[in-house]
Amino acid sequence: MDSRKIQTVGGGTYTVSLPKEWAKSEGCTAGTTVDLHTHIDGLLVIQTPESRTAPRNRVTLAVGDDDPAEIEQLLRAAYAAGVESVVLEAPDGYTDEQHRAIERVTRNLTGVTIAEETGSQVTVQTLLDVGEVSVRQSVRQLQFVALSMHRDAMAALTAGTTGDRWDDRDDQADRLYAMTDRYFERGLARLDEIDALGLTRPELFSLWVTANELERVADHAERIGTVADRLDGQPDEGTATALEDIAQDVHTAVEDAVRVITGDACVATARQTLATRRALRERITSLDRRLFESGDADYRLTRALDSLARTAEHGGNIAEFGLRMAVRDGALADSSAGTDDANASGSAAETES
Template sequence: METRKIQTVGGGTYTVSLPKEWAESEGCTAGATVNLHTHIDGLLVIQTPESQSTARNRVTLSVGNDDPAEIEQLLRAAYAAGLESVVLEAPDGYTDEQHRAVERVTRNLTGVTVVEATESQVTVRTMLDAGEVSVSQSVRQLQFVALSMHRDAMAALTTGTTGDRWADRDEQADRLYAMIDRYFERGLARLDEIDALGLTRPELFTLWGTANELERVADHAERIGTVADRLDGEPDASIAAALDDIARDVHAVVEDAVRVVIGDACVATARQTLADRRDVRERITGLDRRLFESGDADYRLTRALDSLARTAEHGGNIAELGLRMAVRDGALAESTAGTDDANASGSAAESES
């Protein structure tokens, strides 16, 4: 990093010199034009028109006789990388299986559609506009999907009730996460994308990390539902009650942690959430031991209990992201200072009395 002194010229205009090495590497000479971008997180970026035009938003891929699963992987990778348009070329034509693979991607990824198709070429484009996307709202939706899956899977496990199949909602969770992941990737490469989203880079990272954890919460809910489908019967009433109690607290751990990240709860909630996670850990360990010692409990319940433990861990990870955010933004220091001031006032009142 280099430093430059800001100077003024006639009329009070502020100026700063450019590093010579950078100017030469970019082909900048006296009289050349550069683009200036101001960003939401306080950055001022200088960019030559040539470098701005080299950003890759379109790619052409030759798929030939590739396996349909590989075509699907390529399209998902291009979506995650933030590309706007992908042209798939198959000189010998597409098979029905390859066409179905493309259709699955367009059906399962938000904003993706086929805009042109011939016998040897298919163009897939993402129509999303960052200015119309709310990452924080998408995280809220992902939380709702993941926790509704968790709630219904636990009901199926402990009472034998049946609800919606988990696969459909797990696909919805995957779709939401994929969209958030896409904008995180684009935000790493394009500062104008950050501005369009209305977020700073640390805020986007925190939301992306939260989405990552929630997607795994949904996966574990699906796993619990699968265990429920395979049980020979309902668990013993006392075991079911213990599972229900733990599941409610695990649900609260995840929900409260997300509230901290999206700004609906304060840093004190993050601390309490981490304390609740520790308590849940101990209770899960105790119930796991109880299942082992009972001898007649269905061994598959331990798999569900393991998913509950992992769900609590993912909730705790989100709470830790919230604490990190609080440290970065100064909220943790303010909270501590407020507590110290209150304690000092209380001590002074006691001494006066």
């Protein structure tokens, strides 16, 4: 890093000299016109005409006789990479299975459609307008979807209820995460994307990793639902009550942790969530031991209990990063006077799923 002092010239204009090595490498001389870009997170970027390159918004992929699963994977990768238009070329035409794979992607990813189609070429386009996207609201919606799945799966496990199934909602959770992932990727490559989203880079990162954690919460809810479908009847009353109590606290822990990240709760809530996770670890271990020692409990209940434990860990991971962001931003020192109406920002961490 090279530090330069700001100076003034006639009329009070502020000036700062450019590093000579950079100017030479970019072909800048006296009289060269450069573009100045100011960004939401305080950056000032200097761009020369020669460095203005069009974003890679259109790619052409030859698919030939590729397996339909590979075609689907390619399209999902292009979506995550932020590409706006993908042209799939198959000189000998598409099989029915390949075409169904393409249609499946357009159904399961937000804003994606088949824009043009011929016998040997299909153009898949993403129509999302970044100015109309709210990553923060998408994370809130993902939280709602994941926790509604968690609630209904636990009801099916402990009481045998048969409400709305969670399969469709798991697809919805995947769509919300994929969209967040896409704009995180685009934000890494393009500062103007960050500005359009109205987020700083740390804020976007925190929301992206929170979405990652929530997508795993949805996966574990689906796993609990699968266990519920396979049980021979419901657990005994004592076990069912213990599971319900744990599930409710897990639900609250995840919900509160996300509220810290989205700015709807203060850092004190993150600290309380971490305390709740510690208590949940002990309660889950105790129940797991009791199920093992009982001898007559359905062994599949331990799988549901394991998913509850992992869901609690995902909530704790989100809270940990809320705490980390508070330390970085200096909010931790004021947390004792904070309320749930105070603003907080943070990010979530990776954990095993």
